Amino acid sequence: MPALPAGEAVPADGALPEWVRPSPVGPADGARPFGVYVHVPFCSVRCGYCDFNTYTASELGGGADQAAYATTALREVELAVRVLDAAGLGSRPASTVFFGGGTPTMLPAADLARVLRGIDDAWGLAPGAEVTTEANPDSVTPGSLRVLADAGFTRVSFGMQSAVPHVLATLERTHDPRRVPDAVSWARDAGLDVSLDLIYGTPGESLDDWRASLEAVLAAGVDHVSAYALVVEPGTKMHAQVRRGELALPDEDDQAAKYELADELLTEAGLGWYEVSNWSRGPERACRHNLAYWRGDDWWGIGPGAHSYVAAGSDGDHAGVRWWNVKHPRRYAALVEAGASPGAGRELLTPAEAQLERVLLGVRVREGLPVDALDPSRRAAVAGLVARGLLDGVAAVRGRVVLTRRGRLLADTVVRELTP
């Protein structure tokens, strides 16, 4: 698991800094978009590559069991209502809700529905709100998906990772790839939008293996695909396996070739990129919750280890506050039961840091950034990046910074050159 960032302490009552205020910018109703993330930290098994904050049943106990999770999460929703009300930010309905994990569908569908209802009670869901849950293909049934749809979920994102058994085995994924098309059709029958998640560059995965996975995704006929290069994070079992020489580290050229293949096949099939690692059939099928992260909107993260962000809403020494909850479910449960903030630490972003984040996140998306948003000293770098084929020339002429395919592969380089 990645360590939590270093930061200052969060006040016991979770209060936001006094400089946070409702923003005059944003939609016509005067509020910045607001999203809610719910972290469900449970899995049936831990996969060797996974560095997310998640636990198998055997790792837990004492007030943090899965049965009590919905109740515990709703206690944090209550806290969030108090904190946002106190800052004058309480009246915004949630534009997006996203249940991630872990494996949210480890919980009974009724529990997920109950948490969503609590969020709706607290803030309301905006008209046409996007409500997503991540799911494992083998942790859903036609019935459970229907329960979710009835409760207001609009979207499900399946962790498919690969269609190739030996690749799934290396990743220690337990689902049967043949189950994926079924799960997709059950979800669609229930009226849910469906996304499939893929991982490429797993040790032992050939280019043909990867092509097979992409073709399987296209055959399933989904409208949204995420494809991530495997990153072997320190602290994972896979990291240890690589260190011991049991697995060969994925090669960056191989990953680049696989990215290009994915972009080609998905684009041909009508799924266009809207973020470096995300493709959708038209902008309306993009994941709005993730777009909110990349656009710097406000969001509240519920659950152990979840991060939250609220912009300052005005010019000053600070641009926003980001905080993160304690990671262990037991400690998390104890804090929220006591009515205290589960926040483990927070950072108060300076305008310069926020600017760096804006560029860092902004270039990842298809719409890109206005050139005007760059630091004046770096605007001249755009021409060089266009010349080197990393930025789209037509977009640049029209005043926007948009990555080319080659630029998407080298986005870090682009960001370094575009920031002072």
Add this chain to the structure above:
Amino acid sequence: MPIPGPALSARIEPNGTAPELIRNFCIIAHIDHGKSTLADRMLQLTGVVEPRAMRAQYLDRMDIERERGITIKSQAVRMPWQLGDQAHALNMIDTPGHVDFTYEVSRSLAACEGAVLLVDAAQGIEAQTLANLYLAMENDLEIIPVLNKIDLPAAQPEKYAEELANLVGGDPQDVLKVSGKTGAGVEALLDRIVERIPAPVGDADAPARAMIFDSVYDTYRGVVTYVRVIDGNLSPRERVVMMSTRATHELLEIGVISPEPIVTKGLGVGEVGYLITGVKDVRQSKVGDTVTNAGKPAAEALGGYSDPKPMVFSGLYPVDGTDYPALRDALDKLKLNDAALNYEPETSVALGFGFRVGFLGLLHLEIVRERLEREFDLDLISTAPNVVYDVTLDDGTEVKVTNPSEFPGGKIKEVQEPVVRATILAPSEFVGTVMGLCNDRRGQMLGMDYLSEDRVELRFTLPLAEIVFDFFDHLKSRTRGYASLDYEPSGDQAADLVKVDILLQGEQVDAFSAIVHKDKAYDYGVMMTAKLKEIIPRQQFEVPIQAAVGARVIARETVRAMRKDVLAKCYGGDISRKRKLLEKQKEGKKRMKNIGSVEVPKDAFIAALSSDGAGGKETKDKKK
């Protein structure tokens, strides 16, 4: 009582001691054979240092010397010692122990009539000691062979007594056996010094002639000059002349060291002491020079003076370019205390502004570098050490090359490189190994002698350039640490040398240019291009790394273009981490150097330059 009482002491007052009562000696020893410990013990036994005031190794003043157990600057200590019913003044002149300082050693020896040859009873004599012993014998010094560390369980006094007796002549029974650590045998050694070492001889009525055997810069006093009076007498307030430069100075203070400075009314024939004239730069008080009286000057200087000549050059650059003025100031300060140090500014495409610095040898280089880093808190990169080449072009022009990147490119008639006469002592089982190594390094064997049944002395002529690279490390590792090395300059030779340039995307990286023998150019090129391929990060374009002799490419590697840098998931909980990573990358960028359009981390240069190993270091580990 070996320490003379007041009545006898009156007869050995400085400036009033008859030459017959003076004994001037030095101790010749290998670096870790216990010279400093023995000297400390002598200071204690002669009563000049109270036991409780005793710092370990009193005479080694500088921190580096103390830590590395080597003596860079010699000093002279006056000690009283009674033998029979007579008091004597013993002057112990400390000598540098390392080959880089051969000239200083020779001047220290010239100030003495005798030498204690000190050898570790567990290790036997080493090549550098042998070299200094030859020097002492050439100067007709009386040699007193002594085995030290006889308290060690591994000591083999009988075996090594025989080795010493074979070398200096005499009976193994006469070899003294001492322990500087316990003090055993040290009194007998002091007695032996009085008995055996001849008293100095000089003409008290002749014009004054004193030989400078050391000069040291002191922040408060200016230059302190150590001299041995040969003829006549030096007194305070008189004007003196340095005979090599004809510069005159007033003697502000004159005295002896015992072991703290004691001001005296002068120094007479055979005496050893210090002078202060108020000058600020050791170059005005040159080792080997003769000091005489300005009013009544000597007609002829004492023999043996020569200017220090740098043998090894290296570029020194601050890691942080803004430290350049600080480096210049630091070198200016070190120079005050180091007459052999010379430097001039140079610019490197790869490393920025720095200095080309000339050194007496590798140890000198290391000491200077370490002092710059430690005393002046500088972070430095040094280029691989090289020697001086004399290049004659076809049109007869002669060029002296101290920096490989300045090696002329045109038609070359001849290149001369310095050679050394190297002496290597090794157990006989390694004879073949040593010969093989020297052969690889273009060595020519001069001869070989058995010192004892199982120890051999091998003599070679070797190009100095072959030694400055990593010769000593190889010698040590191939002989399991048993071999020792000494060398002395032995002129120049013509050689078939070429310059190998390293190019990144067609741009020459000056810091990596090297002058090597024609037959080794290919190896160097392959080694360097392979090494750079490992440490140069992938760029957005393909980067060829080439090694070239003139226009001819002899080795090539390619750093392939970087194709991707970010494809991981970027979710809400990851933004802080991503931002911090980026901030760190941007910070790292400041430590990048551009060679053409190729970005190379400065650390890569350091890695490429440092892993060659500067060889030649023969210093003790830090004392535990």
